[in-house]
Amino acid sequence: MSGSVRETVGTDLRATAERGAAELGPDATAQDLLAWAATTFGDRLIVASNMQDAVLIDLAHRAKPDVEVLFLETGYHFAETIGTRDAVDAAYPELTIVNARARQSVPEQDAEFGAELFAREPDRCCALRKVTPLQDTLAGYDAWVTGVRRVEAPTRATTPLITYDDKFGLVKINPIAAWSDDDMDRYIADRGVLVNPLVDAGYPSIGCAPCTAKPQPGEDPRSGRWAGRAKTECGLHGS
Ligand code: SF4
Numbered sequence: 001m002s003g004s005v006r007e008t009v010g011t012d013l014r015a016t017a018e019r020g021a022a023e024l025g026p027d028a029t030a031q032d033l034l035a036w037a038a039t040t041f042g043d044r045l046i047v048a049s050n051m052q053d054a055v056l057i058d059l060a061h062r063a064k065p066d067v068e069v070l071f072l073e074t075g076y077h078f079a080e081t082i083g084t085r086d087a088v089d090a091a092y093p094e095l096t097i098v099n100a101r102a103r104q105s106v107p108e109q110d111a112e113f114g115a116e117l118f119a120r121e122p123d124r125c126c127a128l129r130k131v132t133p134l135q136d137t138l139a140g141y142d143a144w145v146t147g148v149r150r151v152e153a154p155t156r157a158t159t160p161l162i163t164y165d166d167k168f169g170l171v172k173i174n175p176i177a178a179w180s181d182d183d184m185d186r187y188i189a190d191r192g193v194l195v196n197p198l199v200d201a202g203y204p205s206i207g208c209a210p211c212t213a214k215p216q217p218g219e220d221p222r223s224g225r226w227a228g229r230a231k232t233e234c235g236l237h238g239s
Helices: 003-024 030-044 055-063 079-091 106-113 123-136 181-191
Strands: 045-048 068-072 098-100 144-147 163-164 172-173
Touching: 003 163, 003 172, 030 045, 030 055, 030 144, 030 172, 045 055, 045 123, 055 181, 079 098, 098 123, 098 163, 106 123, 106 163
Parallel strands: 045 068, 045 144, 068 098, 144 172
Antiparallel strands: 163 172
16 A cells, blocks of 8 residues: 555544544443444454453444454463463354454564563563564554553543554454443453453453562552563553
């Protein structure tokens, strides 16, 4: 695609995001947002999930039963997370799970950069295993849906419901941005939604196994991610 065509597409998608945000307003429900996304983007829509729970997947499946689900298969996940992905695949047979993988396997990365890059240069490891695969995958879509919530972290406190994602060049929809932890618990109980067993084991925010610890009682739920480091985000949603 030439630069000028890509710019035109970007301008159109930016306008679509602005129009959607204006039409739906700041109090739109998750169902309204996903219905709009499914109607507006059809098969050019993908839903990202870290397989902590299937709330967003369940909501999206109700709006578009054959929706595609993006899972960043970093090669470093807990077995429970892979198990949750497989359970989602079995529970929602109409949807397709797109496993986005890094260009290098973990052994190939180890050979080039040395073992345990995550312990020495987590930003580089996240760039190789999360950001680039996400970029590669999102290039095939016009919009992505994420489960980012404002209460999760100060860096997420102003998350919009619909926006144009400058970093990845497509529309970003955050249907549960305004949901509280109670909203999540209620939806999970009401709908019998799948939850990663690590949540009940004390992990409120689950990422790659080497970079996820249990937060201390009373600490920010995301404090177990890259514990002991200043890093708080993978580079997918914030700084
Ligand atoms: S979370 Fe850790 S293991 Fe996963 S990609 Fe980032 S640095 Fe690497």
